[in-house]
Amino acid sequence: MPPTVSLAVARYRPEEESEPSVQTYEVPFRKDWVVLDALNYIKDKLDGSLSFRWSCRMGVCGSCGMTVNGQPRLTCASFLSAEPPGPIRVEPLRYFPVVRDLVVDITDFLTKLKKVKPWIVRQEEKPLAEGEYLQTPDQLDAYKQFSMCINCLLCYSACPIYGLEPTFIGPAAIALAQRYNQDSRDEGSAQRLEILSHHDGMWQCTFVGECTKACPKHVDPAGAIQQYKLTSATHWFKTLLPWGGR
Amino acid sequence: MARPITPFLWLLFSAGGTVAALLFPVHLFLTGLAFPLGWLPAPGHERLHALVEHPVARLYLFVLISLPLFHWAHRFRYTLYDGLQLKHLTALIAVLCYGAAFIGSALAAYTLWSIS
Amino acid sequence: MSAPAGYTPYHPRWYRRRVSVWWWLESRSYAGFVLRELTSIFVAFFALVLLWQVRSLAQGPEAYSRFLARLQTPLFLALNGVALLFLLFHSVTWFNLAPTAMVVRLRGKRVPDLVIAGANYAAWVVLSAAVAAILLRG
Numbered sequence: 177m178p179p180t181v182s183l184a185v186a187r188y189r190p191e192e193e194s195e196p197s198v199q200t201y202e203v204p205f206r207k208d209w210v211v212l213d214a215l216n217y218i219k220d221k222l223d224g225s226l227s228f229r230w231s232c233r234m235g236v237c238g239s240c241g242m243t244v245n246g247q248p249r250l251t252c253a254s255f256l257s258a259e260p261p262g263p264i265r266v267e268p269l270r271y272f273p274v275v276r277d278l279v280v281d282i283t284d285f286l287t288k289l290k291k292v293k294p295w296i297v298r299q300e301e302k303p304l305a306e307g308e309y310l311q312t313p314d315q316l317d318a319y320k321q322f323s324m325c326i327n328c329l330l331c332y333s334a335c336p337i338y339g340l341e342p343t344f345i346g347p348a349a350i351a352l353a354q355r356y357n358q359d360s361r362d363e364g365s366a367q368r369l370e371i372l373s374h375h376d377g378m379w380q381c382t383f384v385g386e387c388t389k390a391c392p393k394h395v396d397p398a399g400a401i402q403q404y405k406l407t408s409a410t411h412w413f414k415t416l417l418p419w420g421g422r
Numbered sequence: 423m424a425r426p427i428t429p430f431l432w433l434l435f436s437a438g439g440t441v442a443a444l445l446f447p448v449h450l451f452l453t454g455l456a457f458p459l460g461w462l463p464a465p466g467h468e469r470l471h472a473l474v475e476h477p478v479a480r481l482y483l484f485v486l487i488s489l490p491l492f493h494w495a496h497r498f499r500y501t502l503y504d505g506l507q508l509k510h511l512t513a514l515i516a517v518l519c520y521g522a523a524f525i526g527s528a529l530a531a532y533t534l535w536s537i538s
Numbered sequence: 539m540s541a542p543a544g545y546t547p548y549h550p551r552w553y554r555r556r557v558s559v560w561w562w563l564e565s566r567s568y569a570g571f572v573l574r575e576l577t578s579i580f581v582a583f584f585a586l587v588l589l590w591q592v593r594s595l596a597q598g599p600e601a602y603s604r605f606l607a608r609l610q611t612p613l614f615l616a617l618n619g620v621a622l623l624f625l626l627f628h629s630v631t632w633f634n635l636a637p638t639a640m641v642v643r644l645r646g647k648r649v650p651d652l653v654i655a656g657a658n659y660a661a662w663v664v665l666s667a668a669v670a671a672i673l674l675r676g
Contacts, residue, residue, distance in 0.1 A: 190551035246565070273552035281552060314646035336568060339557045340504050379428045382500050383635065384571045402639035405432055412429035436639075442581045443632040443658075446625050448666035450584050452673055453591065454618030458610040465673055467599045473672070474595060483592055487585050494582035501575045507559055530589050537596045 179205040181256055182263040183214055185226065188274050196274065199223070200263060211251040211266060212240055215278075228278040235392060238328030242278055243267040248333035248390045269329060271339040285329055288345045291371055292353040297364025315360040322355035322400055324393040331387035331397050343376040347387035347397035350378055354400040357407075369408060378404050431496050431520075438493025445486060471537075480534040488527035495523035577628035580621040587618075633658040 180202045188196040201222050203214040212230055219226050230240040233252045240251045245265050256264065272280035302309065331347040332338050338346050353372060357365045372378050381401045388398040457464035465473075473479050499519040502508050508515060558564075562572040594605035608614060636658050637651035 188553050190553070196553055270555075271557075273549070273554045275549075275552055281549075312646075317646075317648070318643075336557075336561055336571075337504060339561065340507060373426050373428070375428075379426075379432065382497075382504065382575070384568075385635070386567055386571075388638075389567070396638070399638040399641075402635075403641055405429075406639055409429040409433045409436075412426075413433070438581075439628075439632055442585075442625070443629040444662050444665050445669065446581065446584055447622065447629055447662075448669045449588065450618060450622050450625055452670065454584075454587070454609060455615070455622065458606070458615060462674060464606070467595070467602045470595055470602075474592070483588070487588050487592070490581045490585045494578040494585070497575055497578035498582070501572070501578070505562060505572060505575070507557075526585065526589060530592065533589075533593050533596050 181205040181214075183211075183218065184263040184265045185215075185218070185278070186265075186267040187226070187277050188268075189225075190276060196267075205256060207255075207257050209256050211242075211244055211249070211254045211256065211264065214256060214264075215251060215266070226278075227276045236326060238326035241269050241328045241330050241333065243270050243333065248330040250328060250330065250392050253392060269333045271333055271335075271342075272329070282329060284342070285327070285332060285346065285348070288349045289327070289352065291345070292349050292368055293364055293371075294352045294356060296356065296359065296362050297367060298361075299363050309361045311360055318360070319355050319358035322351045322358070322395055322397075325352055325355070325395045325397075326393055328392065330390040330392060331395075334386035334390035336384055336386070337380055337382060341376070341380055344380040345372065345377050347381075347401065348395075350381075350404060351395055351397035351400040354404055357404075369411065372404065373408060378408065381405075431492075434489065434492040435496035436493075438489035438491070439497075441486060442490040442493055446490065449486070474534075474537055480537070484527075484530055484534050487530040488523070491523040491526045492520070495519035574627065574631050577624045577631075580624040581628065583617070583621055584625065629662065633662065 181204075182200050182202050184198050184200050186196050187199045201218050203217050203222075206213070210233075212233055215226065215228055215230075219228075228240070228242070228251075230252065231237040232239070235250055235253050238250075241248060242251050243249070243266070244251065244254050245259055248269060251266070266278065268274045268278045268280045272282060272284070275281050325348055327348060329348065331351075335344075335347055338344050350372060353368045356362045357368060378401050381398075383398060383402060385398045388396045391397060452462065456462040474483070496519070499515050502515050503512060562568045591605060594601045609618070633655055637654040640654055642649040642654065
């Protein structure tokens with residue numbers, strides 16, 4: 177009898193129930209399987225009604241984020257063998273509204289992301305005839321880490337402030353704002369600063385640091401936010417001085 | 423939009439946190455434990471009074487007291503707001519915290535200024 | 539959780555779990571974070587002790603002796619002992635987190651985190667030694 181492991185999966189069928197419930201499934205325990213493989217086994221062989229998101233199964237699309245044994249994880253990167261013995265709890269990403277089973281609604285994040293203008297902002301576009309923007313490896317280094325974000329939202333799920341204060345703009349959005357602020361081709365820092373200086377911008381963050389721990393791509397959003405606070409504070413200080421530009 | 427004051431409060435918080443981190447442990451260890459318990463010889467009133475007469479010492483003590491108070495105010499305000507979820511009292515909490523820090527700093531300033 | 543976020547469309551059948559007021563007990567990381575934030579209470583406590591010391595100093599030798607006597611009572615020795623633990627926790631977490639906020643670039647390359655943290659710890663030692671030297675000298 178090949179070894180099996182149980183998965184305690186959160187179910188939520190809005191047309192039948194008003195609260196989520198838990199359903200347990202026995203899946204084969206394979207050393208090379210991740211939680212996503214187990215979920216797909218359940219859907220293929222045991223219960224076709226289970227709903228969940230996934231796509232690339234290799235940690236670059238950001239679709240398969242869920243709460244595994246209480247931690248926000250990419251299910252395509254969570255090995256069954258790495259979890260402690262006993263049923264593995266799989267629940268939808270915390271702090272987001274649950275649409276069905278393991279599927280959450282992320283409209284909130286998408287709205288906030290758009291607000292921070294995650295694109296190169298220029299006063300004047302450089303004409304094509306002038307050629308490409310040139311960037312040294314050091315200039316690339318200044319923002320590269322923040323560009324690794326795959327919008328998987330594990331950081332939002334780890335951030336207690338986002339849970340307590342749903343209007344908080346959140347770690348990924350601020351890290352992506354920094355990705356463009358630090359890009360030598362960008363000229364939009366002032367506009368983003370204006371937006372993120374609001375009460376639910378960067379100042380809601382109390383540097384819990386959980387976002388950085390949860391991030392599967394080592395973006396370090398907590399670092400991005402603290403650096404942004406320092407820049408914002410220095411900028412504020414400069415505007416006090418009579419010769420300080422605005 | 424009026425210039426937001428949060429960056430300034432955060433600067434005070436950071437400065438206060440740094441002052442407390444660098445200087446409070448040694449002061450607390452000496453004044454609060456080593457001297458009262460007799461582990462190390464405590465400076466007498468005369469010596470301390472002579473030290474405090476220096477304007478630099480008075481400035482040092484003012485910074486040592488006021489900045490950490492503002493550090494507490496900012497941090498405690500957010501702890502109450504997030505930890506106890508006291509959203510509806512947010513304005514009151516802010517006034518009480520920064521107000522208390524301000525009063526403590528003012529008292530320190532007045533005392534240090536008027537030492538003869 | 540307070541009123542629904544203005545940005546998330548209201549949908550009657552989406553399930554929104556309420557965040558418990560005990561959210562900070564749900565994991566060791568969260569509990570550690572709250573403990574770190576609570577160090578600010580002891581920071582304020584010692585700032586007030588310093589204020590008390592300065593005021594006693596200003597009021598003369600008798601007032602100062604009363605201050606010193608008060609610090610020798612078991613209550614204050616216990617409070618100060620606990621406060622010292624929390625202040626040390628504050629210092630260590632503060633210096634360990636300093637590199638995340640303070641990014642220094644020398645000749646285009648980022649100075650390693652360990653160097654920034656190390657510099658902070660070194661400053662801590664030097665300043666503490668200086669203060670001790672001033673207060674202990676004759």
